[in-house]
Amino acid sequence: MTLTPIQQDIPAQVPVQELPAQDIAALGLRESATFDRATIADIQRAAATGVYDIRGWGAKRRVPHFDDLLFLGASMSRYPLEGYREKCDTDVVLGDRHASRPLHLQTPVTIAGMSFGALSANAKEALGRGASEVGTSTTTGDGGMTPEERGQSRHLVYQYLPSRYGMNPDDLRKADAIEIVLGQGAKPGGGGMLLGQKITERVAGMRTLPVGIDQRSASRHPDWTGPDDLEIKIGELREITDWKTPIYVKIGASRPYYDTALAVKSGADVVVVDGMQGGTAATQQVFIENVGIPTLAAIPQAVQALQELGVHRKVQLIVSGGIRTGADVAKALALGADAVAIGTAALIALGDNDPRYAAEYSALGSAAGFYDDFQDGRDPAGITTQDPDLASRLDPVAAGRRLANYLRVLTMEAQTIARACGKSHLHNLEPEDLVALTIEASAMARVPLAGTSWIPGAG
Amino acid sequence: MVTLTIPEADMPPATAPEGIPAGIGVDLDDSPVRELNQALHDAVDGQSWTVTSPGGKHSLAVGIDADVDVTIEGHAGYYAAGMHQKGRVTITGNAGVGLAENIMSGSVHVKGDASQSAAATGHGGLVVIDGNAGARCGISMKGVDIVVGGDIGHMSAFMAQAGRLVVCGNAGDALGDSIYEARIYVKGSVASLGADCIEKPMRAEHLEELAGLLAAAGRTEDPAGFRRYGSARNLYHFHVDNSTSY
Numbered sequence: 088m089t090l091t092p093i094q095q096d097i098p099a100q101v102p103v104q105e106l107p108a109q110d111i112a113a114l115g116l117r118e119s120a121t122f123d124r125a126t127i128a129d130i131q132r133a134a135a136t137g138v139y140d141i142r143g144w145g146a147k148r149r150v151p152h153f154d155d156l157l158f159l160g161a162s163m164s165r166y167p168l169e170g171y172r173e174k175c176d177t178d179v180v181l182g183d184r185h186a187s188r189p190l191h192l193q194t195p196v197t198i199a200g201m202s203f204g205a206l207s208a209n210a211k212e213a214l215g216r217g218a219s220e221v222g223t224s225t226t227t228g229d230g231g232m233t234p235e236e237r238g239q240s241r242h243l244v245y246q247y248l249p250s251r252y253g254m255n256p257d258d259l260r261k262a263d264a265i266e267i268v269l270g271q272g273a274k275p276g277g278g279g280m281l282l283g284q285k286i287t288e289r290v291a292g293m294r295t296l297p298v299g300i301d302q303r304s305a306s307r308h309p310d311w312t313g314p315d316d317l318e319i320k321i322g323e324l325r326e327i328t329d330w331k332t333p334i335y336v337k338i339g340a341s342r343p344y345y346d347t348a349l350a351v352k353s354g355a356d357v358v359v360v361d362g363m364q365g366g367t368a369a370t371q372q373v374f375i376e377n378v379g380i381p382t383l384a385a386i387p388q389a390v391q392a393l394q395e396l397g398v399h400r401k402v403q404l405i406v407s408g409g410i411r412t413g414a415d416v417a418k419a420l421a422l423g424a425d426a427v428a429i430g431t432a433a434l435i436a437l438g439d440n441d442p443r444y445a446a447e448y449s450a451l452g453s454a455a456g457f458y459d460d461f462q463d464g465r466d467p468a469g470i471t472t473q474d475p476d477l478a479s480r481l482d483p484v485a486a487g488r489r490l491a492n493y494l495r496v497l498t499m500e501a502q503t504i505a506r507a508c509g510k511s512h513l514h515n516l517e518p519e520d521l522v523a524l525t526i527e528a529s530a531m532a533r534v535p536l537a538g539t540s541w542i543p544g545a546g
Numbered sequence: 547m548v549t550l551t552i553p554e555a556d557m558p559p560a561t562a563p564e565g566i567p568a569g570i571g572v573d574l575d576d577s578p579v580r581e582l583n584q585a586l587h588d589a590v591d592g593q594s595w596t597v598t599s600p601g602g603k604h605s606l607a608v609g610i611d612a613d614v615d616v617t618i619e620g621h622a623g624y625y626a627a628g629m630h631q632k633g634r635v636t637i638t639g640n641a642g643v644g645l646a647e648n649i650m651s652g653s654v655h656v657k658g659d660a661s662q663s664a665a666a667t668g669h670g671g672l673v674v675i676d677g678n679a680g681a682r683c684g685i686s687m688k689g690v691d692i693v694v695g696g697d698i699g700h701m702s703a704f705m706a707q708a709g710r711l712v713v714c715g716n717a718g719d720a721l722g723d724s725i726y727e728a729r730i731y732v733k734g735s736v737a738s739l740g741a742d743c744i745e746k747p748m749r750a751e752h753l754e755e756l757a758g759l760l761a762a763a764g765r766t767e768d769p770a771g772f773r774r775y776g777s778a779r780n781l782y783h784f785h786v787d788n789s790t791s792y
């Protein structure tokens with residue numbers, strides 16, 4: 088919206104918010120920290136429409152994160168590995184606790200569950216291509232498995248969600264792993280959502296829904312509640328797949344210590360913990376920004392549960408929510424994760440928020456770098472859309488290659504750090520390699536504040 | 547291996563001869579559930595299996611994908627005949643939570659009662675419960691047909707997307723809450739209807755459809771004695787005026 092200049096000496100055609108900050112201040116205008124412009128716009132939008140704001144992406148507020156940790160690197164008492172000569176392995180085995188056919192991935196960076204429906208078929212194919220090229224897995228989502236995705240993904244994780252859209256035993260048997268979804272970091276306790284613009288004939292058919300409706304998925308599983316039932320449910324899925332297929336349990340980070348322990352007790356092979364920054368295709372903004380705990384706070388709690396049960400590294404831990412760089416990967420692993428999953432970053436690698444579409448983002452009332460209307464189906468980059476014209480803009484081969492490039496960079500960056508810390512495998516990174524920059528991060532990650540031996544809350 | 551009650555050498559041929567039931571027995575006092583299910587996954591069309599001493603065990607006869615007849619003599623625990631795809635499963639006793647959950651096709655028949663979430667998320671096929679069914683019968687059903695001889699519990703057909711639910715007795719509270727395109731037929735009383743579920747007129751095509759379902763379930767009720775319920779379709783789109791309905 089355009090503000091009306093109140094001062095006589097401002098040319099009326101220059102909106103105040105386009106002036107440099109010091110000029111605004113010079114006019115005597117002061118923005119409220121409590122009611123900042125985004126907050127004011129939110130209130131105005133709510134008053135105008137009477138409906139809460141639904142959007143994609145993850146939490147946009149700043150929370151303690153991997154940026155607040157640093158690696159110590161090698162020194163007198165720790166020997167580094169030669170950067171380009173000495174081996175630093177990156178592979179990971181997922182699901183060997185009970186399954187006879189565990190996954191063996193070449194990099195611990197996996198692609199998180201994002202549904203066909205939320206994403207275009209081309210985007211799903213591109214994810215499969217990119218992941219397969221570097222030997223990692225992709226994951227289906229709330230809407231079933233597409234042939235494109237199965238065809239292009241060497242390792243495909245099949246999500247088992249409350250909605251059970253498109254769930255069927257044939258796909259279950261085709262899956263390389265099954266992920267029982269209890270929650271998502273963006274919305275622990277919330278069900279899925281897909282707005283009418285994206286419920287095309289194909290999406291509706293896969294989900295057995297009328298075309299064009301605003302879909303709201305259930306937030307609770309229809310045939311089990313609680314850990315005792317979950318144990319029986321996992322037993323059923325194992326029986327159907329003849330104990331071959333690894334079973335993951337995905338939780339949104341809220342009480343990760345208890346949830347991880349209960350997932351292990353229920354028989355999970357792998358626990359996936361998704362922090363509050365985790366992305367979503369469509370969720371109420373109030374939910375995204377206010378429910379759940381940061382990824383950084385969730386990891387040590389989950390690891391503690393695994394260690395206390397004596398299954399750390401036996402029941403693998405996959406962490407997601409705000410992973411962007413190889414440093415983030417290395418930090419998650421050092422805190423005890425076996426692998427990570429990426430959603431938002433993978434979409435960006437495919438082409439999401441690309442400045443080449445600046446004009447079109449602007450026409451949608453957004454901008455490259457800000458676009459989060461994944462729910463809306465008009466994604467100029469052709470990723471979060473079901474519009475055939477928009478979707479055709481994304482070349483799945485080229486986008487897959489970009490994703491593979493990005494995954495390689497993440498892996499090499501993590502290796503760089505691991506070698507500097509003297510580790511011959513990414514999994515040898517440990518909390519001892521880390522310090523925290525802030526008291527908050529120190530307390531959450533349970534590593535000492537840099538330059539001290541102090542961990543708030545410990546001992 | 548499953549303990550067979552007939553010697554291996556006398557195993558029925560892959561395709562049972564016309565008219566001669568190829569009976570294979572499995573006693574769950576002797577064999578673990580894993581062996582039963584593996585044997586059923588390896589089964590071939592036309593076989594007939596009898597499971598004795600089920601003892602309320604969970605996940606019995608799940609993921610069947612061959613045109614076989616399976617009779618479970620007694621009570622089954624959770625998820626009996628889960629993700630059923632082909633053939634017929636009959637349970638002579640009661641069934642626990644999630645009977646025939648996500649059934650795709652084929653049929654499952656329980657002679658006693660079924661617990662919560664019977665036929666949950668079923669995509670196709672027929673589930674017949676001669677007795678009563680607990681809460682959430684037909685929750686998120688996606689094309690399955692369900693016929694219940696007795697009553698059903700609360701929140702049945704919650705978010706039911708497609709398929710038909712027939713209740714010869716009474717229905718509990720919040721029937722068909724947030725229902726999509728599934729159709730519900732109830733002979734007795736309905737304690738209350740859930741959000742966006744309304745009574746709809748019984749037209750000739752509904753009487754005909756119901757007659758077919760009752761006949762398939764081996765029931766003798768007169769279709770004329772039933773009422774039909776379905777979606778008012780008011781909650782299909784987020785709208786400010788619906789905010790109190792959610």
Ligand SMILES: Cc1cc2nc3c(=O)[nH]c(=O)nc-3n(C[C@H](O)[C@H](O)[C@H](O)COP(=O)(O)O)c2cc1C
Pocket residue numbers: 143144145199200201202205206227228229230246268270271272337361364365366367368407408409410428429430431432461471
């Ligand atoms: C477009 C989009 C669609 C998603 N769909 C699903 C889904 O269907 N099921 C699910 O469990 N999580 C879903 N998620 C969450 C991701 O699986 C993952 O938890 C999250 O993106 C990780 O955080 P990150 O985006 O910061 O990497 C989705 C995320 C995005 C961005």
